[in-house]
Amino acid sequence: MSGCRGVIVSYMGQSPPSAVPAARQALRVLSHLGAQRGPVPASAVARDLGIPRSACYRILTALVDHGYAIHYPEDRRYGLGYAAYELSSGFSRQAPLSRLGAPILAALVDHVGETAHLGVLDGTDVIYLLEQRAPHRPVLITDVGVRLPAHQTATGRSLLACLPATQLRALYVEDPVYRRSARPFRDLPHLRRTLGEVTRAGFAAESGEVSDGFASVAVAIRDRNGWPAASLAVTFPHGNVPEESWPDLAQRIERFASELGRRLSGAAPAR
Template sequence: MRDRWTADDPEVAAMTTGGTAATRTDVPAARNTLRILSYLAAQRGPVPASTIAAALALPRSTAYRLLGILAEQGFVLHFPEARRYGIGIAAFELSSGFSRQEPIARLGRPILATAVDRIGESAHLAVLHGRDVLYLVEERARRRPSLVTDVGVRLPSHLTASGRAMLAALPAAQLRALFPDRAAFAERGDTGDVHDYAGLRRLLDETRARGYAAEDGAITPGIASVAIAVLDHAGWPAAAIAVTFSRDAVGEERWDTLAGDIRPFAAQLARRISGRSE
């Protein structure tokens, strides 16, 4: 006897009868459910169901039905007074599982090792953690000195190339929330640090115009870095890859080339994080 769900639901039936129909149609309900979650995750706050339906070209009845199921399971929160929907606790738990499994470090480690072999300078992979950067992977090139950017180290994001690359990819509102006043700007001696939000905005404007982030002696005197942000499917900075080198060995005239060498590795990691084929 067939399971009743297989008999009653053509989408489930397609998945359990060789997968031909599922492969051909990608199971519309499942795909639309994931599209709704992805859309909500990319928003700055809860949004009306009508906006979700319009943005995803879904019938309103379909959007409401799927939002109701997601709300029952805790993946979506309904704010009845505002008539809006946002990401729920169950979705947050999924993200926590993502963090526990350290997939970015696992995916990034072999890419970073290859980058160091080809470029010949030390490199690291970092993520934003509040106003800090957290270093997940470090690959040291042969005959290069040890750095302060060891795995597990946190540093103020606005002082590091990795942090600046990721901050430059954030919306203005998010950036302002991270740096609401001068007290948010940690300093490391007299290194030309950014001291306020206006200075940070100018620095990040320069970073976007240049196409990569750089720092020169802000963390360690005589040591400089260039970095490229790794963007996820929604365009948010999931991580950054940076190469660090002696300022005397690599002059500023070579930084553009070095950033160009890093860019394909950042793009490769972005594809892996987003689940796209190589």
């Protein structure tokens, strides 16, 4: 597959535009491998992507040569290689969520005048990656690095509501869903009903369940595959935003969440 490598390298040196489709095909094959549950035959890759088998084999050979794919000769299948894992590790080291989220969080706080957070799901917990405190607002429990039960927070509920039912069951079926407040989730069906309300509303909310006297509204941010990547939330004193105004606040948060999702996916800005 030296020919394919030459095409990609020559493109880096401002070669003919024909290099771009070749690079895109290679990335499509790599992305397809990453989306599978296990190694797959080259014929299946070619069929699923609608490319000629000969071209698919050449691309796979190049990916194997560079460590981005592994060939399992006995099974006649291909899977992701160690170089792909290194890319994933590099992505984590560069902390794109924090880097891309910080200016958006600051802009959101300027827009709504309340404290905002960025959190991610980790099992049945939510971890707060960023906090931007609004002027004259107190320190909250949801500080950077804090871990809380996901079902207890608006941030966590917005993320859990994006999960398939099978994934939600896998997270909670073995351990009782516990709560710290006076209104516990007693079972998985109760949690599912709560998350169903989140799905219908398009946002999650909680009032006084994390910090007395404060409420939160959160909107999930999905990655390009529709998986919940993070959640953007605003926390405010009860009297500042009446409950009937929470849907309006959620729509305002959604605009900033959509922009962060666009940046994470690498999509071009809307014109």
